[in-house]
Amino acid sequence: xxxxxxxxxxxxxxxxxxxxxxxxxxxxxxxxxxxxxxxxxxxxxxxxxxxxxxxxxxxxxxxxxxxxxxxxxxxxxxxxxxxxxxxxxxxxxxxxxxxxxxxxxxxxxxxxxxxxxxxxxxxxxxxxxxxxx
Numbered sequence: 001x002x003x004x005x006x007x008x009x010x011x012x013x014x015x016x017x018x019x020x021x022x023x024x025x026x027x028x029x030x031x032x033x034x035x036x037x038x039x040x041x042x043x044x045x046x047x048x049x050x051x052x053x054x055x056x057x058x059x060x061x062x063x064x065x066x067x068x069x070x071x072x073x074x075x076x077x078x079x080x081x082x083x084x085x086x087x088x089x090x091x092x093x094x095x096x097x098x099x100x101x102x103x104x105x106x107x108x109x110x111x112x113x114x115x116x117x118x119x120x121x122x123x124x125x126x127x128x129x130x131x132x133x
Contacts (some may be wrong), residue, residue: 027091
């Protein structure tokens with residue numbers, strides 16, 4: 001089994017949308033890790049980072065801004081914080097939100113992912129060509 005760090009490093013080599021999809025998928029499959037991290041942070045644990053692996057995400061986001069895969073005026077640090085807030089929030093409250101809406105969580109996952117993606121992709125969608133490195 002891969003370590004969490006190696007999975008993050010591999011994911012950060014993906015293009016913006018694919019990174020989001022991989023991260024979102026992990027969060028939905030492993031909400032317990034996010035719940036534990038959240039409880040530790042709320043309890044004041046100084047050893048837990050709310051932005052784990054931020055340096056990898058920043059590098060990948062800067063790269064994708066340069067390729068036109070992300071809006072050129074985006075604050076990459078705000079992007080990372082907002083992306084994590086939205087994804088962590090969905091993972092933690094997913095079942096409760098779905099129940100309140102009278103729907104199955106699985107039925108909402110793709111639409112929530114799309115909503116998160118639309119918040120940070122350039123208007124008109126990514127401009128980079130497939131295979132751009």
